[in-house]
Amino acid sequence: MSGIVIIGGGASGLLVAVNLLRKSESCQITLVEPNEALGQGVAYSTNDSEHLLNVPAGRMSGLVEEPKSLCEWADVDENTFISRRDYGRYLKHLLDQELSRTNSGRFQHLKARALEIRRGASGYEVQLDSGTSVSAEKVVLALGNSDSIVPEFFKGLPVNSQIVRDVWLEGFTSDFSKVAIIGTGLTFYDIVLSILRENPDAVIHGISRNGLLPSPHLRHRAPALPVPEEARVSAQGIRDYLSSVGDKWREAQDGIRHDLQEIWAAFPETEKKIFFNQYFRWWNSLRHRSAPEIDEQIKGAIQTGSIVIHKAGVDSISFEKSKLALKLSNGSDLRVEQVINCCGNQFVATHPLITQLVDSRFLSRGPLGFGVACDAKTLALKDAQGKTHEGIYGIGPILVGELLETTAIPEIRVEAELVARELLRT
Ligand SMILES: Cc1cc2nc3c(=O)[nH]c(=O)nc-3n(C[C@H](O)[C@H](O)[C@H](O)COP(=O)(O)OP(=O)(O)OC[C@H]3O[C@@H](n4cnc5c(N)ncnc54)[C@H](O)[C@@H]3O)c2cc1C
Numbered sequence: 001m002s003g004i005v006i007i008g009g010g011a012s013g014l015l016v017a018v019n020l021l022r023k024s025e026s027c028q029i030t031l032v033e034p035n036e037a038l039g040q041g042v043a044y045s046t047n048d049s050e051h052l053l054n055v056p057a058g059r060m061s062g063l064v065e066e067p068k069s070l071c072e073w074a075d076v077d078e079n080t081f082i083s084r085r086d087y088g089r090y091l092k093h094l095l096d097q098e099l100s101r102t103n104s105g106r107f108q109h110l111k112a113r114a115l116e117i118r119r120g121a122s123g124y125e126v127q128l129d130s131g132t133s134v135s136a137e138k139v140v141l142a143l144g145n146s147d148s149i150v151p152e153f154f155k156g157l158p159v160n161s162q163i164v165r166d167v168w169l170e171g172f173t174s175d176f177s178k179v180a181i182i183g184t185g186l187t188f189y190d191i192v193l194s195i196l197r198e199n200p201d202a203v204i205h206g207i208s209r210n211g212l213l214p215s216p217h218l219r220h221r222a223p224a225l226p227v228p229e230e231a232r233v234s235a236q237g238i239r240d241y242l243s244s245v246g247d248k249w250r251e252a253q254d255g256i257r258h259d260l261q262e263i264w265a266a267f268p269e270t271e272k273k274i275f276f277n278q279y280f281r282w283w284n285s286l287r288h289r290s291a292p293e294i295d296e297q298i299k300g301a302i303q304t305g306s307i308v309i310h311k312a313g314v315d316s317i318s319f320e321k322s323k324l325a326l327k328l329s330n331g332s333d334l335r336v337e338q339v340i341n342c343c344g345n346q347f348v349a350t351h352p353l354i355t356q357l358v359d360s361r362f363l364s365r366g367p368l369g370f371g372v373a374c375d376a377k378t379l380a381l382k383d384a385q386g387k388t389h390e391g392i393y394g395i396g397p398i399l400v401g402e403l404l405e406t407t408a409i410p411e412i413r414v415e416a417e418l419v420a421r422e423l424l425r426t
Contacts, residue, residue: 003422005126005136007114007353009033010041012396012412013142014091015062017107019420021098027108027424030134032126037088038095039263041144044088050197052081052291053189054214056221058369060087062094066416069094079220095229110134114353117362121392136393138423140390141372145397145407146350147341150180152315160165162324164340167191174198176337180326182314183342189298191340196306204307207326211258211311212285216295217250224254231256232263235275241288249285253286257405265376270366287405310334310344332340347371347400354398358384366401374402378422379415381391390426392420 003143004020006013009031016041016310017029024285028188053060058078061069073090074082092160099107116127148166157163165170167289168185184206197200206213209393231241238256246254264272275283290298301307313329317339318406326334347370349355354372357363364373373382379395380388395415399406406415 003028003030003136004138004140005030005032005112005124005134006140007032007126008142008144008396009035009109010142010396011039011044011062011143011409012144012416013140014039014095014417015143015413016140016263016395016419016423018062018094018098018188019416020423021032021095021102021107025102025107029108030136031107031109032114032128032134033109033111034111034129034196036297037092037113039091039111040088044084044091045286046190047086048086048190048194049083050193052294053082053084053087054217054288054290055408055410056080056217057082058221059415060099062091062409062413062416064413079291081217097399102163116353117392123338130177136391140393140419141353141392141398142396143349143353143398144343145353146348147346148341149346150341151314152342153314154341157317157319162338164338167340168344172181174202177202177206178336179203179340180207180324180334180336180337181340182207182340183344184211184213184309184369185284185342186214186290187328187344189290191342192307193294193297196301196344200306202306204301204355205310205312205336206307207310207312207328209311209313209329210281210285211309213251213309214282214288214290214295215286216292219292221253221257223257225251227255227259227263232259234265235271235279238263238275239279244411248330249286250289253283256264257287257410260405261376261403261411265402269367276368286346312401345397349390349398350396361385366399368401370401371398374399376402379419380422393422394417 006016018027020027026385057071057076057080063069068415071078076188112128112130114126115129118125123132124133124139127133149163156166161173188206192204230237240250244250290395315329323335324339349371363381364384366373373390374394379393381392381394382388396412397407403409
């Protein structure tokens, strides 16, 4: 069966399929995803009902044309933070809904991993790990996040439940009472709350160089502010503007975020470097906000001493008998029973399929070497000569170099609609 092949069945791949099914009554769609469940990926496969979305329901619709779709499905108001588990169910519902009203033979899910893409008779040939291949007129890469950033000091440490290098891949046990977590972003919040629920007497050390914690959302979201010209032209301009608006920083940042893909695309390489190297951590600590109820729990645990935040780097970790000894860059020493890495994902695309496609010059890496290169207006991917492929598109985290903000649903739903339109247009 030739048609459109979407590689990756997380939220991004599923939303491209949903948009195609809504926009066309005839296109054939093959979704290549090794996992049985579609739409979940790392973010929405959690079974912990207390892992909440970090964006209110009013901004998490999967459909550009129906901004209230999630609120209606979940029967909640726009300021509610629903669980990520329920969000996964909502995404599945969007697909099921489309399949129930169309000829479901137009859609197939191949449980396989794509290993290679070659030019073929009808466009492309996608080689699968099952030993077979699938023909495609057009292909969408929706491969999700790259591997986690694993700091150097993890090298040489044994592989056991006391050392968690990639918390989403490996999972973790909450049996330990003294834990150090490297990284203090939203993943840190998830893990801390899970540990403290299982083990209320645990003491958790959160360690990061800037010591910054995610900021809370307001209980009632205010509209985004228009972006002034001076915040469009340079990294410093963004910093100065956000620093000048006082407690309206959320509304100001929401405005910039809305236009950030455009602002980023217009930045010269030097400005991109400055923003990324000097301001991106700060941007993220403001941008990755937590639900207010989660923020209260975390602040409460800091007050009671269950969480201790260290503004420092980690110089080394070593085993001392059954304990782990951490030397921090501020001179302190810690003794803990478990170390969990929550440093987030790499921006360089580490997916084996992308490595293969870049090595064969079929694709090229994006600005600053991050993700893959694409035409920012159509999301068509570019080859090593900078020439745009007519039939290969990307979506989601693999476009981070070109778009910067491209990992969350408010951006992904727009990209999914755009990619579907482009696929059907040409
Ligand atoms: C813990 C966590 C919480 C988050 N919370 C929020 C939130 O509250 N709000 C929000 O807007 N965003 C949130 N995000 C951002 C989230 O990444 C996106 O919302 C979304 O899940 C990304 O979807 P994706 O499909 O691009 O990637 P993924 O979910 O990573 O899916 C990629 C899929 O591609 C498949 N794949 C990879 N390689 C191949 C291959 N070669 N062949 C076939 N299949 C392949 C994988 O199996 C995977 O299923 C969160 C992210 C995380 C990690």
